Amino acid sequence: MKIFVTGSAGLVGSNIIPHLKNCGHEVVGVDRQGGTPDEADHVFQGDLAEKRVREEALEGVDTIFHLAAAKDDWGIDDDTFFFENLEVTRRLIEDARKRDIHDWVFYSSVAAMGPGDEPRSEEAPLEPNGAYGTSKMKAERLFQEYAEDVPEMSCVILRPSIIFGPGHFSYTNVHRLIEAIRGNRFLMVGEGQAIKTTSYIENVIAATLYLWERRSKGIQTYIYVDEPVRTTEELVDDIYRLLGKRRPGVRIPLQLAKSIAWVADVAADWTGINFPITAARIEKFNTSTNYDASAIREEGFEQPVGIEEALQKTIKWHLEHVN
Template sequence: MRIVVTGSSGFIGSYLVKRLKDDGYTVVGVDREPGTPDVVDRFVQGDLAQEQIRERALDGADAVMHLAAAKDDWGIDDETFFFENLEVTRRLIADARERGIHDWVFYSSVAAIGPGDEPRTEKSSLKPSGAYGASKKEAESLLRAYAEEEPEVSCIILRPSVVFGPGNFSYTNVYRLIEAVRTNRFLMVGDGQAIKTTSYIENLIEATMYLWERRSSGVQTYIYVDEPVRTTGELVDDIYRLLGKTRPGIHIPLDLAKAVAWISDVAASVTGINFPITAARIEKFNTSTNYDASAIREAGFEQPVEIEEALQKTVNWHLDQVE
């Protein structure tokens, strides 16, 4: 089977490409940027918004695993989110449909559901916050409509929470947190009681392949997060311990921190510099992202890497990069 992996040079895509090759699949990688692992059978570099890039990528393909997306918490406007995450997906579906390519994995996000203190499941109403989540929600709708019209369609929609692990980018949340603790630049904001679900990269790839190998017709939607879920305070404690550091006993009240962060927000708007501390990031850190991934576990999946090992691997990799 020949599988097209979009976003193949990205963090998740790079891991997925290697796993597919290990499992004997023929893999076509597609990305704007170089960096796709050289194990791919073919690499198409270019923008999926362009018809000729989609044609080259889909030539001879049997399935699509669609990861390419705009995602960041700074510097991307709403129009870009909807074009990259919704319109490009629309075009990709149309071209794949013309070629009779009906097997899909679509990497959505828990952002399509929206945050909340109470556990959110696949049955929860979708209340995305922000253009990223809204664009992912609408892209999911395209695939559901496609499946309703084409009974041959098999589509797995996977909604991971914050993905982390060795190789994660320097602008991602867990990387920033580890680096702030390592360099003694971290101060706890808030009471640390917000629930923060995460998805370790190896577990996410295993979950993907588990669902892929058991796919059926129609759309199957799953949340993926690691268990047990933890609070921000517990996550911070773990990182301090794994770095061999002692966590300071003080914390900054949330309202005070947001007021101070307003200064960096103003500076960012003037200079165009992506400062590590913003009011939005402080708010996000203190907002629960409580998602319940019991459905995939009830389907028989067991996460292979426990939280302690996942964090230890990530911290070790991080230290290797900065030394």
């Protein structure tokens, strides 16, 4: 089988390609940036928005793993989120349908559901907060419309929470948290009781392949988060312990931190500098992202890497690779 992987240089793409190759598949990788794994049989460095890139990459393809997306909490405007995550997906679907390519894995996000204190399953209403989550929600609808038009179409939609692990990018939340603690730049804001679901990269890859190998006609939507879920307080304690550092007892009240961050936001607007502390990041850190991933486990999936081992591997990578 020939599989087209978009976003092939990203954390998920670069980790899933070797697994697909080990299963005997031919793999085509596409990414704007270099870094697609050498295991890929064909690599296209280019913009998926360009028709030429899509046409060349789709030649002879049987299956599409659509992983590419715009995602960051600073420096990306709403129009870019909707173009990259919605319009480019629309174009890719149109080109694939013309070639009778109807086998998909699509990476959405729990952001399509929005944050919340109570655990929510796949049946919960979609209430995204912000352009990123809204763009992912609308992209999911494209696939639902596609499935209604083409009965033989199959699409696994995976909604992971924050993905972390060795090689994750510097703009990701867990990367920032580890480096802030490691560099003695972290102070706890708020009470730390927000639920923060996370998804370790090896578990995400295993979940993706498990669902894809058991796919059926139509849309199959699954949330993925690691278990057990933890509070921010527990996550911070774990990172301090695994780094061998003593945690300071100082804690900043949430409202005071927001006031301080407002100054950083103004400075960022003036200078264009991505400061590590922003009001949005403080708010996000103290907002629960609580999701129920029991559906995939009821299908028989078992999380291969536990929370402790996942953090150990990630922190080891930081100590060896991040200066």
